[in-house]
Amino acid sequence: MVIWIILLAMTAAAVMAVLWPLSRHYAVTRQADPDTRFYREQIAEIERDQARGVLMPSEAEAAKAEAGRRLLRATGLHGEAYAAVGEPALRRRRAASTLALSIIPILALATYEIYGSPQALTQAPAAQIAQQAGNVDFMTAVAQIESHLAKNPQDGRGWEVIAPVYIRMGRMDDAVRAYQAAVRYQPPDADRFANLGEVMVMAKDGLVSAEAQAAFEQAVKLDASSPKARFYLARAAVQDGQVDKAKAAYAQLLASSPPDAPWVEAVKQELAALDVPAGQGGENRIGPEAIAGMVAGLASRLEAQGGTAEEWARLMRSYAVLGQRDKAMAAARRAREALAQDSAALKTIDTMAQELKLTDAQP
Incomplete structure (x- = not known):
């Protein structure tokens, strides 16, 4: 709102700077009348002649009196004439001022709306610069990591770092390859295998493929309590038609998990989908x-x-x-x-x- 007030004030100032010379007082005071200028100059000349001694004081006073009377007559005549001529012009100037002060800002705003960028005012320039810099920095960092991995393909830690970035970018196939490399070039780890299996499921739109199941089974071998691997193995059992096995696996995972664990709600929904009551969480699912x-x-x-x-x-x-x-x-x-x-x-x-x-x- 403040920016619009400032712009409006600047526009009004610019318009008044153009219209002020057209005002009645300014124009009238600068109108040059030949008669009045002549008599004023005549009086000044008489005063100079008196100062040089050309005219006697009495002669100078008489000459100035006569010039003064003529000046008064000229001033009175033209003052009435100027008033008669100035009123219509004044009205025209006032109308022009009103139109200018209203139409010019409206035209300026309309032009800005069409050709400008009014949405830029809704976000602070600093925020825009920071956002753009963040995007550039993010893409630059990804490019640098990819360049490093191209030269050092056996850097398992580097592959593990960039894999979640690929997921965030929606590059699921690249994320699968990154986790595969992370597993290949680093010591066996349950979480690493579970993450590999999960991204495989994501890449297949929720399907637990044979490769993903193998990764989850390897994770359970390394850590029998791995919640992510156990969850997806239960889903794989559903896909294989082993519903009773899946129910038991979900129930065991739910029983061994803390009540506030982040995966508890997902387990309840899976059980609810299998028509097994599991407390809260099943009422908002798609049947x-x-x-x-x-x-x-x-x-x-x-x-x-x-x-x-x-x-x-x-x-x-x-x-x-x-x-x-x-x-x-x-x-x-x-x-x-x-x-x-x-x-x-x-x-x-x-x-x-x-x-x-x-x-x-x-x-």
Whole structure:
């Protein structure tokens, strides 16, 4: 608000600087009348002649009196004439001033709105500079780490540092490769394997692939209490159709966790999705019926209209996530029939079947 007041004051000052010379007083006082100027100069000349002794004092007084009378007559006549002429001009000048003071700022604001950057006033310049500098510094740091790792590919710690950065940037495939390198070039560690498995799940839209499950199993071997690995292994059991095993794993994880552990709520939601009461946390979930309905809609569309290899693979994965392995294997067989003439598509289906561990559905 302050900036707009300052700008308005500056605009008004600029307009008045232009309009002030047009004011009535300023113009009238500077109008040159030939008659009055002549008589004033005549009086001054008489005074100079008297000072030089050219005129006697009595003669000078008489001459000045006559010049003074003529000056008064000239002044009175032209004062009335100036008043008569000045009033309409004054009204015009006042109208021009009013229009200028109102229209000029409005036009300036409209032009600024169209061609300027009014949104720049909503954020302090220092904040903008800091944000831009932060973005530049962040990207510069990432580039420097990547350059270092290109020259030192066996720096496991460097790969572990940049992996979460890739996740933040949405570069999931790069994050998977970074965690794989971190595991490869550093001593075995449960958290490291659990992080590798988790980013694999994220890259597969929630699917616990065979590779991810292997990473979680390795984490549990190194630390049987690893909550992240135990959580995802229970989800893998659901995908494999082993619902009872998954329920037991979730219940054990919930029982061994502190009440305020950050993963407790997620465990409760998973149990609720399996129709197992687990206290608070299950009332805000999307019900299994809704999820099953969406999957059924996808299956119906693919059966009626066909689809791409990626859509068939998504259907297989959805059935696996719901723990319906038989339907996942049936979808794999149906996909191979529909895509029999496309070798690349068949490869996509085979790869998904391997990730889902659908061995019975292999050709």
